[in-house]
Amino acid sequence: MLNRPQRGDPFWxxxxxxxEVFSWAIIGLLALITVLSDLPPWPKYGSLALMAxxxxxxxxxxxxxxNPVRLGYAYVGVLIAVIGALAYLRPGYGVLYTVMLPHFMIYVDALIPAIVSxxxxxxxxxxxxxxxxGWSAGSLTTNTISSAAVWAVAVLITVATPRALALRDERARLRSQLxxxxxxxxxxxxRRGMAEERERMAREIHDTLAQGFASIVALTVAARTNVHDDPARAVDQLRSIEQTAxxxxxxxRALVGSAPRSGLAPDPISRTLHRTLRRFTEDTGLxxxxxxxxxxxxxxGRIALLRCAQEALANVRKHAQATTVGVVLARRPExxxxxxxxxxRGFDxxxxIGFGLDGMRRRLDELGGELTITSAAGAGTRILAAIPLRTNP
Structure with a gap:
């Protein structure tokens, strides 16, 4: 049985x-005319019953x-009996065969059964x-010729329908694939968005919370050492622990969305870096x-540069064994x-490899910037983070 066509189906x-819609409109119109007519009871109510x-x-x-196939064949059998009976009851009702032609293609699922039905x-x-x-040779011949002509049209329609159905099915398959x-x-x-968000959260946690906890651990160890030998120094370290916490x-809170993102006040980058460096000097003594x-x-840009500075200083604290650290902020033409x-002591x-250095690169890449690392064993380390001016107001 042919389902209701979808957008993109062939014209046929x-x-x-x-x-089919038109055929039912004609059936409805004929039923209305029959109801309003003054026909004898048998043709009038008989034809109305058949159409119903x-x-x-x-x-x-x-x-x-x-069982849609079986029901379709049963319906076509009823259709054949009804149009034959209507042709017998009312003059001119033989035209219903022409009107109802699509039903033989719509409700029968194969070429030969559609032609036969x-x-x-x-x-x-x-x-x-x-x-x-009246059963006579003349009337039989006339009816046969007219019916055969209409049947020939039905055969052409029936032959063309499977091709249209095949094209419809192919389009439906393509729509389904699309x-x-x-x-x-x-x-x-x-999934890519989820992965990128997980990566961003991991980078934020590494550059903020993890670095803070590492600082707290180092300060706690130092304060425990100084609590008897240098109480004043230990107090300063405890204040640093509190501030870092x-x-x-x-x-x-910023990471879970309960505070402005990044937790950074909109201060100039130089002021933010000054605070960071002062804390670093107090904690390390470098x-x-x-x-x-x-x-x-x-x-x-402020967030990216600050995170790069924090990561670089954390690496100095953990790995460099340095005595002096230099930090230079500069505006270049581009x-x-x-x-x-x-x-x-430097490194190769x-x-x-490390999540921190990779995170620095990714932060700068997102802004169209670049990270350059220069180092060698025993020669110290130089990290240069650059972000293009076009990302800034």
């Missing part, structure tokens, strides 16, 4: 659909999901018309040489640059 399928039976059978076939419909109206007019591809693409985008709490002029930098150097850049 739409034609059959609207032809045909409509009820069609509704049954359309609404029942079980439409031929049986032609035979039914021929016999019905001949019986009504829908599946779009769904897979949407799922891939969703508060900052970590602020960062944690000599700090800084050149931090005021430069214009948007919030995204970029803002932050340079962090130390006189520590080609063998360096």
């Amino acid at each position: 399928i739409w034609m059959l659909h609207w032809w 039976v045909l409509g009820a059978c069609c509704v049954l076939v359309r609404t029942r999901k079980a 439409s031929g049986l419909g032609a035979v039914a109206i021929t016999i019905g018309g001949a019986l009504r007019q 829908a599946d591809a779009q769904e897979e693409l949407a799922e891939a985008h969703r 508060r900052e970590n709490l602020t960062e944690a 000599t700090m040489v800084a050149d931090l002029p005021d430069v214009d930098c948007d919030q995204t 970029a803002i640059e932050l340079e962090i150097t130390d006189d520590g 850049v080609s063998e360096s």
Whole structure:
């Protein structure tokens, strides 16, 4: 049974659909005319009953999901009997065969059965018309010729319909494949977004909370050592622990969305870096040489440069064994640059791996910037973070 056509189906399928709708409109009009007519009771109520039976059978076939093929064949059998009986009851009702032609293609699922059933419909109206007019050679010949002509059209329609159905099925298959591809693409985008968000959260946690906790651990160890030998120093370290813990709490709230993102106040980058370097000097006792002029930098750039500075200083604290650290902030013609150097033991850049350095690169890549690392064993380390000016207001 041919289902309701969908957008993109061939014209032929739409034609059959609207032809079927038209046929029921004609049936309804004929029923109305019959009700208003002054025909004798038998032809009047007989034809109304036949049209009602045909409509009820069609509704049954359309609404029942079980055994649609068997119901379709049963409906076509009822259709053949009804149009034959109507041709017998009323003059001119043989035209219903022409009007109802699409039903033989819509409700029969194969070429040969559709041709045979439409031929049986032609035979039914021929016999019905001949019986009504009186069984004679003349009336039989006339009805046969007209019915055969209409049947020939039915055969052409029936032959063309499978091709249209094949084209419809191919388009439906392509639409289904397109829908599946779009769904897979949407799922891939969703998974990629989730992965990127997890990576961003991991980077934020590493650059903020993890660094803060590492600082707290180091300060706690130092304070425990100084609590008897240098109580004043231990008190300063405890204050640093408290301040670091508060900052970590602020960062944690920012990460879960209960505070402005990043937890950074919209201060100039130079002021933010000054605070960071002062805390670093207090915690480590290293000599700090800084050149931090005021430069214009948007919030995204400030966060990226600050995180790079925090990661670089954390690496100095943990690995460099340095005595002096230099930090230079500069505005170049095409970029803002932050340079962090130390006189520590250095390392082989080609063998360096770590989440922190990779996170620094990714932060700068997102802004179109670049990270350059220069180091060698015993020669200290130089880290240069640059972000293009076009990312800034």
